[in-house]
Amino acid sequence: MSMVEEGRAIFLQIAQAVEDAILDGSLAEESQAPSTNELAAFHRINPATAGKGVNLLVEKGVLHKRRGIGMFVTAGAREALLAERRTGFAERFLDPLLAEANAIGLSPADVADLIRGRTAPPDQGTTP
Amino acid sequence: MTAAIEVDHLTKRYRETLALDDVTVGFAENTITGLLGRNGAGKTTLMSIITAQNFATHGTVRVFGREPYENADVLSRMCFVRESQQYQDESKPHHAFAAARMFFANWDQQLAESLVEEFRLPMNRTIKKLSRGQLSAVGVIIGIASRAEVTFFDEPYLGLDAVARQVFYDRLLADYAEHPRTIVLSSHLIDEIAHLVENVVVIDDGRIIVDTDAESLRGEATTIVGQRSAVETFTAGRRVIHTDALGNTLAATVLGALTEADRQALARAGLDTEAVSLQQLVVRMTQHAHQAQTTTTKGAPR
Incomplete structure (x- = not known):
């Protein structure tokens, strides 16, 4: 509700x-x-x-x-907020991500590969 | 914060039954308080004594510093919307509104009329021919449009469907924001009102077992879930108010806010936490109070 x-x-x-x-x-x-x-x-x-x-x-x-x-x-509030959120980013998002990765047997390098795979620009020649 | 209503050592006895057992509680001015508890816990008795519709056996009630009983000035500043409000047999909604308009100095006729439209209340039907929901709407409209300095809603939603209840909550909140006043809302639909109330009073077996602000209650209980022995290790020495087990998994609800050290210990032990809603918390606390009473015979923990 x-x-x-x-x-x-x-x-x-x-x-x-x-x-x-x-x-x-x-x-x-x-x-x-x-x-x-x-x-x-x-x-x-x-x-x-x-x-x-x-x-x-x-x-x-x-x-x-x-x-x-x-x-x-x-x-100037937006810049200040960006700085604040960036400072806390690793703790809020990366730590739980790495903990879960560790629990299921993925190394930090595996996680980095996964991130690159998810964010890579779409291959040329595939459907637009 | 000043208390609009002060209840001091209030006791109400009906023959063998102790409806209110030495209740001391205050309702802060210009706040919305949720008055929660099981049927028969004493909510209606408390509200009817505050509004001088019932007598206390012992103790005192002060509203704006004065006793409400036979005090017309204080009574005209209070509105009590009862679940089972009685109206005169042949009267129609507009008669009830006309009477309220005469009684309440701050009555807003325009607001009443717009609420009539929103609740689609048939104005030319006698009140005894209204449906249960329409009857509740009459009370709700009087409660909001009276703008009384102190307003009690005692389970005002009977028969109101989900849409009409949302209209009630939204209009109450909007009007309260514009015209702050002291509101006491008694309800069993706790999840629906959890975010509307600033303070929470829980009454159980005629005693106050919780009296605090809603925000601090929100972190007050946590359910710890995980492998049984790990949960038991973590909860040892804490106040556990409820447990559920499924095979080797245990879910234990503990009282007391978790510290950062607690959270780290939980993470290390591989335990999960679940937030406990106000409704769950009240259910658990009232159950827990009863269990404590039957095992120790000495009364509920405060």
Whole structure:
């Protein structure tokens, strides 16, 4: 009934959803961010919880408040978020990947080959 | 946060039955609280005493700092939507709304009319000829449109289908966001309201067994799944509130947030974790309280 998942604090998930929108460009820097009430209605959650997510982003400097108008995305927020996500990338994605690979007998080199195979540009001459 | 409602050592006895057993609890102003528990746990008794529709045997209730009993000023600021609300025999929905409009100072007629449309409530039929769901809709509309400073919804969804319940949740949340007020929502459909509530109070056998904010409850229990002996090693010394076994696989639900060290230990032991939903947690805790009571006879753990 909503996109919120179990087991992780909802306000963290709300903050991440806003960050994702900034990262993929759908929420541009300097543009107005959704209000607490809009986030609450969209995710069907308590406004206080949505407010906690927004506050977290204000503390991080991702959003800032313009008095009487609302929340806006801070200039430079996207670069800062990219840097932050890249730092955590290995831990969040590679460690579990390598653990599973190890459990089923794939070496890191095998994994690297698999990644190359998945991301290689399509062969010339095959169907377009 | 200030409490809109303060309940202090409240006890209610019906002959042999102790419906409420020394209940002390507060409901914070301008929050939505989920009041959860099994049938007969004491939820309705608690709400009806707070709204002065029932008497306490011992203890006190204060709403905005004052006793609600025979206090017209306090009572007019509270709305109690009961599961089995009685209306006058020949009255139609618009009569019920007209009465609510006179009683509640913040009544929003436009909001009531738009809710009537959304719930497709037939206005020219007598209330006793309405379906169970339409009857629930009358109560829900009064509960939302009254904008009372304190509003109780006691299982307001009986007979409402999934679409109508979603309308209720969405409209309640939207109106609450615009007009913050103190709302207590009693429900058995816990998963449906888990994200709407800011605080959770669980009552079991007339006692409060949980009183906390919903966010901290979310990490409060985890189910550990894996090879039996490894699970037993990890859960030794922890509060296990439920176990399921399948062959050599054991699933044990433990209370207490997991630390980073715990997570590493779990990973090393090859154990999986599953998040426990609020509904599962409440089911397990109320079952657990009963088991503890039958084995120790000394009462449920707090």
